[in-house]
Amino acid sequence: MxxxxxxxxxxxxxxxxxxxxxxxxxxxxxxxxxxxxxxxxxxxxxxxxxxxxxxxxxxxxxxxxxxxxxxxxxxxxxxxxxxxxxxxxxxxxxxxxxxxxxxxxxxxxxxxxxxxxxxxxxxxxxxxxxxxxxxxxxxxxxxxxxxxxxxxxxxxxxxxxxxxxxxxxxxxxxxxxxxxxxxxxxxxxxxxxxxxxxxxxxxxxxDNFLENRLRFIGHVLLHRMEIYYEYNTALIAISKKDLLRFEIKTGDSDGLVNYPLSIQGIKLAALVIDRDEERKWSFRSKGDFDVNTFARKYFEGGGHFNAAGGRSSASLDQTVQDFLEAMKQSALELQD
Missing domain, CATH: 3.90.1640.10 (inorganic pyrophosphatase (n-terminal core))
Incomplete structure (x- = not known):
């Protein structure tokens, strides 16, 4: 090149x-x-x-x-x-x-x-x-x-x-x-x-969204966000049912992965969305946790040091379990 x-x-x-x-x-x-x-x-x-x-x-x-x-x-x-x-x-x-x-x-x-x-x-x-x-x-x-x-x-x-x-x-x-x-x-x-x-x-x-997006975010943060304080990690898993219920379109979930990073002590935030053909992952981090390496190692993805994406062909439940295992394997870096 x-x-x-x-x-x-x-x-x-x-x-x-x-x-x-x-x-x-x-x-x-x-x-x-x-x-x-x-x-x-x-x-x-x-x-x-x-x-x-x-x-x-x-x-x-x-x-x-x-x-x-x-x-x-x-x-x-x-x-x-x-x-x-x-x-x-x-x-x-x-x-x-x-x-x-x-x-x-x-x-x-x-x-x-x-x-x-x-x-x-x-x-x-x-x-x-x-x-x-x-x-x-x-x-x-x-x-x-x-x-x-x-x-x-x-x-x-x-x-x-x-x-x-x-x-x-x-x-x-x-x-x-x-x-x-x-x-x-x-x-x-x-x-x-x-x-x-x-x-x-x-x-x-x-400032250019519809009302349903705001209600969707409220629902997700209340019912779909899990915090793992022992690993300084937050996970949001969104099902296809959630997407249909709130009529979520392309772009409506943008920025959602950043919300958990506002919680004191959270070092890694992960968002997975159940799409038709695959499960799409977004990762964000603060400090010295490298989500680019994390995404490449576990979820066929990559990106930047503090912002990356990935994918999975497994079911939503299975890819969530895969994430929890990956989180535990990364414990030393997340618990620093």
Missing amino acids: LPIQELYPLLSTPRTVVITMHQKPDADAMGSALGLYHFLKQLGHKVTVISPTNWARWLNWMPGCDTVVDFELNREKADGIMDQAEWFFCLDFNVLQRTKNMAPKIRSLSCTRILIDHHQQPEVASFAYGVSETSKSSTCEMVYDFITGSGHGDKINIAMAECLYAGVMADTGSFRFPAASAAVHAMVSDLKARGLDHTQVHENIY
Whole structure:
């Protein structure tokens, strides 16, 4: 994988470009994709954003979101667009399998694949150019670096600023996580100087849900959260019945895994949701407990040191038991 800086001189030649992100994109995935979309469009490229799956309705406010193609919903259209691609940008994921059913199609393409990502252990052999920096707060910060590093900072407009700010804000926990570096604040200062209304973006991300989500969260915290103080761990297990009862849609469970970390002494928070095809895990930690390693070792996952995800083909009850066993095996690290 060649350094992404080697792509800078090639940006002036218009190309047919596809941008994608991981399945069930969050604010950083969608924000980085759309931020890059608006930038490349200004340089004269023909650009299409394709999402591997549907996305949370509270992301629909993002400028350009109405142009995003849902691969699962419009596979024939998406395949046709990808077949024409000269450049294929892969944002906010480190291995192609994170695009779910799109992965085989991406692997079959003969175009130039480009990676911009901040997760650990990227699949570098799959990309011609790229940048992978785990120290970065978000992929949105990295897209901002790509734009300014290529000498096109003057192209940043309000649409781009809104998309990029949304992802940085979300992935830094509204700037409270350690990854909110001086460079992140300098980026935000630059976006503000260009006219960004950060309050409106915050409301679009955090104050844009339906009543059922709040009632769902209350139900989950009261009835589905278990605390294991001897292991400084909290577990939330959500059944398919819960999802149906509260009419939970894509994105409605985002952020739920962070709630137990507000409990004094809790070092590891885990959330498992019973999906149709598999059980999806989210892990968050405080301090020196590495959930990336934990997710890779026990749940076919990975991510960041303090934030990771995983999966299981076992039943909900069985994967919960698997987690409890993994928790006990990690006792020394959790009890420090």
